[in-house]
Amino acid sequence: MRLRHLSVLATVTALLAFPAHADAAPSGHTYHVSPQGSDHAHGTPTTPLRTIGACLARVRPGDTCLIHHGTYREQLTPPSGTKDAPITIAAYGDGPVTVDGTDQVTGWKDAGGGLVAADTDLPPDPDFNAVFLDNTRAAEGRWPNSGADPLNATWAEADTTSTDQHIDDSDLPDADWTGATVHLWAGSNPWAQQTGTVTTTGPGELDFKGGNYRCPPLCMGNQTYRNYYLVGSRAALDQPGEWYYDKTAHRLYMVPPRGGLAGHTVTAKHRLWGVDLTNSSYVTVRGLSLWGTSLRTGVSSTGVVVDGLHATYISEFSTLPMPPDGDLAVPPFEGNIVASRILDSGVQILGSGNTLRNSEIAQSAGDGVLVRGTGNTVTDNYIHDVGWMGSYTPGIEINGNSQTVTHNTIRRTGRAAIDTAWQLNGTEFHDNRIAYNDISEAMRTSRDGSPFYVCCSLNGSGTSVDHNTAHDADGQNGYYVDNYSNHFRLHHNVAWNTGSRGVYFNGHTGPSIANEDHNSSYGVGINVASTALGGATDASGSYFSNIVGPKPVTATKVGDPPPVVRSNLISDKPGYTDAVNGELWLRPLSPAIDAGEVVDGVTTDVLGAAPDQGAYEFGAPIWSAGCDLPGCQERVRHGNWTATASDASDASATVDGDINTRWTGSSPQTAGQSLTVDFGESKTFGRLSLDAGRDTNGQPYGFTVSVSRDGTHWGEPLARVSGRSFTQDAVLDRQTTARYVRITLTASGPAPWVVNDIRLYGDGPDGSSTLQAEQATEVRGADRGTASINLRGGDRAGFREADLRGTHLTARLVPACEGGCSLQLRLDKPDGRVAAEIPLSGTGDWQERSVTLKHAVTGSHDLYVVAKGNGRVAQLDWLTIRP
Template sequence: MRSTLRRISMAAVAAMAVLTAALPGTATAQGGQEQQGRTYYVATSGSDRDSGGRSHPLRTIGRCTDLVRPGDSCLIHRGTYRERVTPPSGRAGAPVTLAAYGDGPVTVDGTRAVTGWKAAGGGLVAADVDLPLARDENALFLDGGRAMEGRWPNSGSDPLNPSWAVAERSSTDQHIDDPDLPDGDLTGATVHLWAGSNPWSQQTGTVTATSDGALDFKGGNYRCTPLCMGNQNYRNYYLVGAKATLDQPGEWYYDTGEKRLYLVPPKGGMAGHTVTAKYQKWGLDLSESSHVTVRGLGVWGTSLRTGEKSTGVLVEGLRARYISEFSTLPMPRDDELAIPPGEGHIVASRVLDSGVQILGSGNTLRDSDIGFSAGTGVLLRGSGNTITNNYIHDVGWMGSYTPGVEINGSEHTVTHNTVRRTGRASIDTAWQLNGVPFKDNRIAYNDLSEAMRTSRDGSPFYVCCNLDATGTSIDHNTVHDADGQVGYYIDNSSSQFLLHHNVAYNTGTRGTFFNGHSGVSLGNRDHNSTYGLGVGTAVRLSGATDATGTYFSNVVGLAPVEISYPIRPPWCATTWCHRPIRSTPTPATANCGHGPGPPQSTRARRSTA
């Protein structure tokens, strides 16, 4: 109910924003002051040789952005605009505004039509086309729906519910044995791995040789174990990007050498069907812009980004679909990481180069609907940015650490968002990406559900690693109905997190987990939170060599609180539980610095703190 009401509210606000944008001659600054400037009009029936007046609209948004100055507006009539939009900067109090006119959807489309299909033998058709993106970032759409790149085994249309092959236990870190492998040459295909003893991230490699029931590949992670193929608990994989895998209608393969696109046609042939291919990674590119308002626009097969120096950008009422597409998980550059290569390469893959990106300072994304990304939904990076009242969904299906919302930096506000159906976390914070400080952030009133659909070791709200979150509050959030292990996971020696008035249910074995991971877990607090059905432990603190300042109080739950070795004092846990507190402290010393130590009684009790 809460999620539904939020979406209704979001839709209503977005609709009001579009209607406001329709008022000719008026642009509204981010601070709410009306700024009078010139208004240009854009329509698919217009001409870029015209003046841009109401009766003589321009044809392209790009021509309008060539003309506008601070305080000016582009009002855009309904239609599809296949172009890359790069607006100039406005000024504080006089933004440049790009807004839907209000007579129907306005879509910046990052795709172009593919025509000239001819029979190519073997039941395939082909078209000669020079696709400009990297091979692993290509995307194809058939009759307005995402077309599946040729893969084995075949899978359904939902990328967050993929089909996997399972390798034999005789496989090794760079070799797969599987008697069910398809016939044909698979050399050059991408092998997507979800393998290991406890695979907390997926990875990809390239097939180098194939034989009957076996293949060799290069790539993936050299950390064996835990992340490798072989005699492991998980040996899942699939193949993508080989012509030999084309065997069901709608599947495609692009030969980069021949610049030829192959397709299994729909039943009955290509007559009456439309195919488009992705051409633009950033259709709304504000990477060099500040003080720009984008209101009521849509993007399809492309995305929006601001830049590291952007400020005063307001994006509201955005409808984004199929924002990022890729089929490989490359190792990031060493200079993108704050930790040694290896493990960090995998967890950081594609986090920084996918999604709608709000970078810089003092920028806002609100009242928007963002869906369908192989990677990140929204990347928040810099300082003092706001993401509020958005619906973010169906993202992160490649199974790396790309979440619904990635938060890097300080003084951000992430509130009242609904994040649903993610491959891994709904909201993720990651120090390993350049070691950016994480201070004074507010993450509150978010509804996070159906997370961890392509991973198991993680949570809807996930923190990694070694973060000092001084001044940060995680409060009034609800996480529920997720795979994985935990509702709120403060992992790998992160400290100074304040959690309060949060809710978790149906989230695995724990509500909140403070994991020292053989290091410290300092000053972490959880107060007045509620942990319901489907949670094995309300709060767990473990693996910390020092938990000074850690304090839990007034936790309401149907499961115990657990504190386990090797913790040094002082710590404090006072709880209202339907089940007892369970603790295994170090002898006679694990206490709050005053009194006899943690309770051993099996009776529930209520805190007076």
């Protein structure tokens, strides 16, 4: 799958990097490193070193390695600095600096049967092998074949005659699958995936061992779900680019691209940890890129700062073993399979007092980030396309106490976006702050969970989960505090399109005490409860108030004192600004205004006679969640869309913005059936998501996506999708502007196809959406807060590659100028063409100002708001550009 934003961030990181010696101690020495250098040189700008390792062999506390543009195939193991004199490893700023964990595979020879092979030693454990063809992830050979996106997997379905560790499948190719890995997503309620090893095979059947640790709900046999696939066998090689490694013969097999391997490059992973800080403290790593490898600190590390990391293809593995007993914080039992691979994948921030910030982390079979220890910080990161192997590996796994996880954007995860595994963490989860994170497109390879998930028996005393947004996920809830966990305080959170509930505290036949949810807002796509506490034998001290949502707030009435449920607004007309687009802030005359109660430790900054209900105080600046890096804002604004089905059935449910409504075709799937969507105006997008809900019946078996500007003339398909998953992504071969899109089936299926929701995503922010000022990708001079920015004369805020299509600029602001001031909208560069200007004078309260653009603007532009005047000019909340 192509990842456009990765190259954008790498470029931005390189351009913004600057010589790190400015931050080093005055006595520190600075060494330069370049691919054109020599390790026998002095390390000066004119005589640089050749490898980063040579620099690290020389540095002492306070010293700096400045790395010039290039690719470095080595593992970095820095020594420690001191608190007052850290060691710094930083990109110089003349282009991307890539630490590459792969080496080229050469010596390919014909191996017969349409295969080529190379004799090579792959140093990592064979379970962690990864192969790349022309700098793109090559898939390990598997049956049935699947597309390039591992989060959109194709599964085989076993026959109902299958038993515990035996599969019957009449579609299974007649081959020797002995020794292959069987990957299972099966059972009555498969909340995790498992792997086993094939022991014997025969026509249409195989036996395996392993997996099936809890049967039911996780087993093969005659169950509701009987999904599986096979990898790790030469018999599976039948598509160009697929590979198999014979670990006994040390031989790598591949199906070559059409025309052979001439002109192509094959690399394989050789270094799991490109930056290994296991024994390092007080080290700053700034502006580096990682490819096919990852970074970790150690349990004793402290004072490590990782800033501006750009990490791609960080973890790959093919099996899900039970965690070793030594890794467990609770007694071993079969359910611990869910914690498989959490501790050996992802970018790992272990120890105490370490920081990961301003980084993009993508493409991992397991974790995006593991934070473990005490007092670490993970902030302002963009984490996506991780956790596809189907255990509980999330976007961010939080273990320990006093961790700070804020302002991260996490999307497209196999299961949760944020998670903690009590099997590894233990039951103490104290004093953690999880706030201002935007979590979406979670639960891509599971069905029982949520974007935010914590389990089990956790004591969350002192932990605050607040000001997060959860949306567009295929799980059951937005926020899920599962199985006997207690003392969790949630407040000022937002959820929409998260399935059954906004938040769920699950007692599960045990205690669920002192849990809270206050001042949260829940929107469309929630059809059971806004907030619920259920199944508890003891719910003492739980308290739910000031909640706005479409469904009731409920709690099991047990405990002393019993749960408190009051001061909540349950309404399908709460006065939200734009519920379909997740703008759940209040409009004038909303019944939630001044209708709330004061909650100690939660209520702040009351405007009016009393606190408001919901997550946003009316009249205050609108807070936002997520990071401010390129790629963090990419969903295209939903409008008055209409849909037409080729069978003439009512397809309006596909475009109403609610994942709980469903369109179903009138007959079983056949090639040529289609849906045509009219957006009402041209939209610019690079990805279309087709959400088919959590029921596996009716998921499309394959489709194409075509576009049209007029609804009459259609070009060739811009995307082809195969596989069956809850949500399937069609990634277009280019960013495209069109008013109409057509989804056409390319395969037959036993049941009618279903669509719950269609969403669009672009390569940058949509200018017709509300652009939050504090999420600007570039802020110069201005003071950035959590809900607005303060601009003085000469200050600016910029949004990179915003899609603009409109004639009117509207901004919400507080003027702070006595006269002669303005906010200018400039295109493409800070001193670029002025598209609009808002004159300002005087002071006042929050207000919306609209002006007509000098000329209508279309297309993708860098967008800058520049303050003109002396002293303070304005406090800016948000802006939008619309027709």
